[in-house]
């Protein structure tokens with residue numbers, strides 16, 4: 274039998290014998306999938322169609338023991354390693370060329386304990402998996418706004434969505450995590466056990482180990498919430514965005530109102546005459562009493578003269594998937610992101626002129642309203658530093674024809690650069706693209722040295738480097754703070 278050619282951590286080609294692969298197979302509950310074998314393509318195919326990589330081998334894990342065997346195998350063979358959970362990350366670090374792919378997507382269990390209002394979640398679970406289980410008990414935790422996103426990557430980068438203003442980031446609700454470390458050991462990190470590791474995991478991405486189980490705090494939500502959309506024509510953009518920005522300063526934590534500038538999709542609540550025209554959409558969620566939500570959201574209907582108002586009681590789990598049709602897997606994507614502590618008039622004008630040049634019907638600019646509970650946590654309490662980001666703006670370049678790659682990418686980069694002078698300089702690591710490694714240090718700002726020291730302690734050989742990488746501190750003289 275022929276040897277398998279794989280890629281090492283140092284980007285060299287290396288042969289591994291079939292006997293060595295067979296020995297690994299023998300240790301697993303899950304399977305090894307080699308190129309051409311069942312499961313190989315499923316594991317390497319991720320949300321962003323720009324990423325088309327072919328790992329040397331895939332370990333499709335079924336539990337922490339499988340992950341530990343895969344990590345040990347990779348370390349001993351000095352292989353490049355990628356870790357894939359939901360496969361949603363725009364940068365595509367979830368898959369490597371030639372190395373070992375640790376595929377967690379089959380580990381999808383979600384166990385809710387309604388008595389303690391907690392959930393244990395495996396890393397292959399999507400937001401839909403989590404919300405559906407938790408909502409069976411009328412519970413939820415803050416997650417993102419596209420239900421096919423993976424819980425694991427979202428959590429490790431911070432995690433924000435409709436409940437963030439009320440209950441904080443996803444990491445603010447993380448109680449503990451089970452982690453396979455670079456040396457193959459399995460540790461539990463929480464406020465009491467391994468607190469430094471726990472600090473680093475909450476925002477530090479996949480730099481510190483492979484998380485095989487998350488424990489979250491849950492909160493009573495829904496099952497119905499007051500939610501929906503108010504839509505204005507782009508001709509009113511300046512007026513409605515300024516009024517929305519002012520409104521955000523006084524909105525209650527239970528209310529989240531985001532702004533999306535794009536071409537109107539053919540949704541049933543929009544008049545046909547508006548389909549394809551430039552619009553400003555305000556998606557709205559009030560996580561509380563229905564009548565209070567109606568009162569709280571009413572000013573958004575009066576920001577200007579709306580084309581459509583579609584607000585009312587909606588199933589929370591359903592609204593968590595409201596953007597799924599616009600953000601389906603398989604498109605080509607290039608995104609840019611900026612954090613804002615405030616939206617000045619000039620920043621709003623910048624957003625409007627970037628949207629005036631939308632290069633296609635799937636492209637959009639998303640501005641998330643944050644603040645609230647998230648902003649009340651000190652910036653050094655967790656690795657996630659951007660607590661002052663009261664607004665996160667994403668320029669979503671999204672298209673299907675490879676011939677448009679450069680055109681859409683240029684638009685996204687131009688919009689980002691034009692808005693950068695108004696932004697804080699940090700960026701949400703879960704939205705950084707593969708070519709933005711140089712933004713990592715700035716994005717962790719004052720927390721970066723401590724993260725580098727912890728990287729040196731927990732992964733000195735930088736085995737986990739297929740991510741927005743935090744390089745290990747160069748010498749032991751950089752100590753982490755207690």
Ligand SMILES: Cc1cc2nc3c(=O)[nH]c(=O)nc-3n(C[C@H](O)[C@H](O)[C@H](O)COP(=O)(O)OP(=O)(O)OC[C@H]3O[C@@H](n4cnc5c(N)ncnc54)[C@H](O)[C@@H]3O)c2cc1C
Nearest residue numbers: 358359360361362366367417418423426427432433479484
């Ligand atoms: C359409 C869309 C909508 C989004 N909306 C939101 C949103 O509303 N809010 C928000 O906060 N984010 C949002 N995101 C960003 C999202 O949080 C990140 O893409 C996140 O990385 C996705 O996690 P995943 O598990 O699906 O990703 P993957 O691509 O599987 O993983 C991303 C990276 O995380 C690391 N990783 C994953 N799992 C583990 C693990 N178990 N242990 C160690 N490392 C691991 C690896 O480095 C991996 O490369 C959105 C992304 C997209 C594409």
